[in-house]
Amino acid sequence: KAGVTQTPRYLIKTRGQQVTLSCSPISGHRSVSWYQQTPGQGLQFLFEYFSETQRNKGNFPGRFSGRQFSNSRSEMNVSTLELGDSALYLCASSPDSLYEQYFGPGTRLTVT
């Protein structure tokens, strides 16, 4: 089975712009979670989608949003980018009934 894929792998944006990141989960997985990883804050949960519905949300401002499509692929969007949004964004997928999450390689976003 193919693993979790994330596109793009690297991205450079300017302050004030917006960005959309994409995640394709493992085939058959319906849960997709997003995490932000920074040297200062570590790994922080952004949100989780299950069957196209946001089921759980972390403590991030409304500039961070996401959605999930009927094929379980997910996108996250960050509007009005700030320098502090520079991070590795990781997507993870999970089946209905198992516990572990499987992560993709991440998208490294740099905001200048």
Add this chain to the structure above:
Amino acid sequence: AQKITQTQPGMFVQEKEAVTLDCTYDTSDPSYGLFWYKQPSSGEMIFLIYQGSYDQQNATEGRYSLNFQKARKSANLVISASQLGDSAMYFCAMREGDGSARQLTFGSGTQLTVLP
């Protein structure tokens, strides 16, 4: 309060020796799961091992074992026969509740370096 605490920012181990990475957790939920992930310099998080709060035995996966001490709220990862490829960042994580919400809370990580 920190939910997951990893007190070792960095660890060194000689190749072929065993190493223990510490993890303590804090939760009042009787149902929870504990995970260990490995993150090489490439960035991808690799799932290593899982322990459920109701599991009676310590989890093992190949060279990885989890030393689960529920009363002490610790879930240490033991890597036996270390290999150079084990050099990476290791994260302990917890999921609270019955699993319907799949949010993981991560510790700050331990950077493991295996010496030849």
